Amino acid sequence: MAKIVTDVVCPFCGTLCDDLEVALSDDGEEILEVYNACTIGATKFLHSQAKDRVTRPQMKQEDGSWKEVTYDEAVEYTANLLVDAKKPLMYGWSSTSCTAQGTGSEIGEIVGACMDNTATVCHGSTLIAVQDVGVPSATLGEIANRADRVVFWGCNPAHAHPRHMSRYSIFPRGFFTGKGSKSRKMFVVDPRNTDTAKMADVHLQLEQGHDYELLSAIRVALRGEALPDFVAGIPKEQIYETAETLRSGRFTVIFFGMGVTHSLGKNHNIDIAIAVTRDLNDYTKAAIVPMRGHYNVTGSGQVWGWQFGFPFCLDLTRGFARYNPGDSSSNDLLIRDEVDAVFVLGSDPGAHFPVGSVKKIAQLPSVCIDPHITPTSAVSKLHVPVAFVGVEVGGCAYRMDNVPIETRKVVEPPEGMLTDEEFLQKVLTRVRELKGAA
């Protein structure tokens, strides 16, 4: 009889589904099946079981080959790299637990690091917009229970957050939305005809990069003012109708993704999307929710918020926290040659940063802490594999709506492997010794 573990939390995307069931082998060592998860989530669990998984740290040699080293050696290299650097960059933090993020912050504080998370290349613009105009929002359950108008703007949950629509936004039968998807009108705003767009009641297929204009036009329409015949390629009749439908609902929600956070206009797009939401609250109830990507990118912004007061782009080099995105953001620091060492944990800049930045990482003393071999580990000097958070060790994570959920340990990590938290604790201890602060 396979053993079934219930209420398992998926450590993949910001949807943070917590209803997974995992079937284990009789001895409890092997994951056989993952129920309720989407393909991406299930694959993450099954991946942890890969037979060819790297289980020991590896150092890159002069000739480019890799040599296995002990964790103690890895700790020593990492601690020295951070202490010796004038301005180390400690990047990532989005795929790990809040406890690990907290320990990492302490290290960053002692060594005077620049610390940044993946928001720097995804929802950082959202965070800046929130600093400008605030954010009227709600938990995903409020949306499941109340929302009768749902807008997906510049995002494609059918692929990026596969269970979002079934758990929270379109299909669930909530307290006041007893007819499920029939209780809701679904809008998709996207230049592409995505799989999400294909499901929508209304697809506003705007011209690429014209989100700001369209959002602005909706504000104009909400105020009953005159519009030109077309805005962003959308006929004005459709804009008036959209504004009217959003306003006449009982509860409207706008979900938005990287289609607006990093297209032309960036944080200004989000400013005005929030302004639309704010305006709608004068007529009905409305909320706006960013579709956060990594399962705990939200958490790293929270941890830094309570420890330092800023959600990303932290510069701790002066002994107190400074914040100036565009200056203290990872890519700006790398491109300007301002950092002299790179530490990566819980993300993969090698796959997502511009190639110029990746080249810089390759030139610098660098360490990548990650369960997988990734493009980042490939360009780093040291790769430290660790246990999978949410599979082999528990720990708190924050869903896209900031709701914290404790992820669960399902199986043991391969023998002798450290978790993020354990590795960071060792580095912290060593850093304190090197700094004479033990």
Next chain:
Amino acid sequence: MTEYLIKNGFVYDPIQGINGDKVDVAIKDGKMVDAGDVTKPTIIDATGMTVMAAGVDVHAHVAGPKVNVGRNFRPEDKLFNAAAGSGLKRMEGGFSVPTVLRTAYLYARMGFGFSMEAAMPPLYARHTHEEIRDTPIIDQGALPVFGNNWFVLEYLKENEIENTAAYIAWLLNQTKGFGVKCVNPGGTESWGWGMNCETVDDVVPYFDVTPRQIVSGLIAANEYLGLPHCMHVHGNSLGEPGNYEITLDTLKIAEDYSPQNDFGREVVLHNTHLQFHCYGGESYASKSFESKSKEVVEYINSVDNISYDLGVVTLDETTTMTADGPFEHHLSHMNNLKWANTDVELETGSGIVPFIYNPKTFIAGAQWAVGLECGLFIKDPMRAYITTDAPNAGPLCRYPRVYKWLMSAKARDDMLDNTLKYGDKIRERCYIGEIDREISLYELAMMTRAGPAKTLGLGHMFGSLKAGLEGDVAVYPYNPETDTDDPEKIEYAFGNAAYLIKGGRMIVKEGEIVDMGNKRTFWVDAKVNENPMVERDIAEKFRRYYTVTQNNYTVEGHHFVPNPYVIEVDATR
């Protein structure tokens, strides 16, 4: 453990009736003891200084989701308000919404040992506890909010007190919460549809229950359980001109109840930030607005089962934050600054808006006056506690400034004459001009330690220097014999404790923070009879309407509450 003997200080301990006498204060094994019971103590010379039990804060917003939104969405709050770490101290930042480290250091510098986080959304309990865990030194607890919770609304519509109590007991256990908080009863649920409840008799949409029924039922359930703290209410129509009648309506609900508990608590209702609830008139204009603090406090003086805290406006730029979602929306329309809001499924909501209490406006000055009046009209200072509803009416760091205003008529006159633009108008529309009372150090000790400790049901641990209580003592560089000439000395002294001993450990020594202490999280574990109906209702709501599973809702001890102090209550019948 180290023994301490604090000698030669002027001691204020209302619980023992010590009023400025020079008596020795002793600590051994983390507890207060009689001076004769220490053998080889470290001597602290408090000559010329004031000695009190450590402060106890009954109501502040210092940890949790809305506080963190306040931090993250206001980078400007850190400008000129950051400090590097040194020694044991880590870096700190923030003025109205300080980082958790700064919060701890601030409390320590002000001689406080305990703080109650005044509003915890249950679904976000983990977040609140993560922040509390990372706040060193001070002991803390958190009050989950119940006033708009669907279970509570459904049970109280039918006046099912036992079921409400069973649900409260379950939720306290799940969230590691301390007591029952109620914010804008019914109004925040109405806000789920963009509406509000403005009086105690407005009906909550769909749920068909009134704020009166919610407040009454929560008091009844609180006393049914015999919780250490009483029901803690922030009533309807906060901040609205003319709201004092709604406040009186809310307070009068308590007439039907008497305290039932084993903790020495004598009140059944605590009305928080009373200042925001004592307004007369129809608008904020000086020709209409008037203070009704006297009317409200006179009512409280006439009964014995209500306590309150002041919520004094400190005339700063600050960050307002409350589970009163509709109020914050309203506020954002008044000042057109940024507005954050989060509605929480089945439970509550919240809003956050920066605010500038500008001393050049009539209304901010009038609010300042009303807050102080709330402190000055009280007959029994054991039932009126000094707060700023931090950070709503003012930042935490302003407590000492508020003491100054309460303790010195000269300081108040100076504000009215020289700082406030509409001082004369404020004298006309408020009572401040006719009050010459000055709060004494003895009364200050009641309003900042003895009183709040008692109302929180923690009088057996905090608020006095009596033998057996926790070894929490603050020593302030204030000489009550020679320092009375200059009110500024009050503000300085109470913001710069010379010593703080907490649980028998020296935290502040000669003004410097030297130890991070042994912080504890207080929560209440209430035992009730098995209640299959409530259990079934809980399971049903989780299955159908929550977005986390019931098993993933529980705040497990381990890393969220690593050093708990659990108060057990037996309400099985």
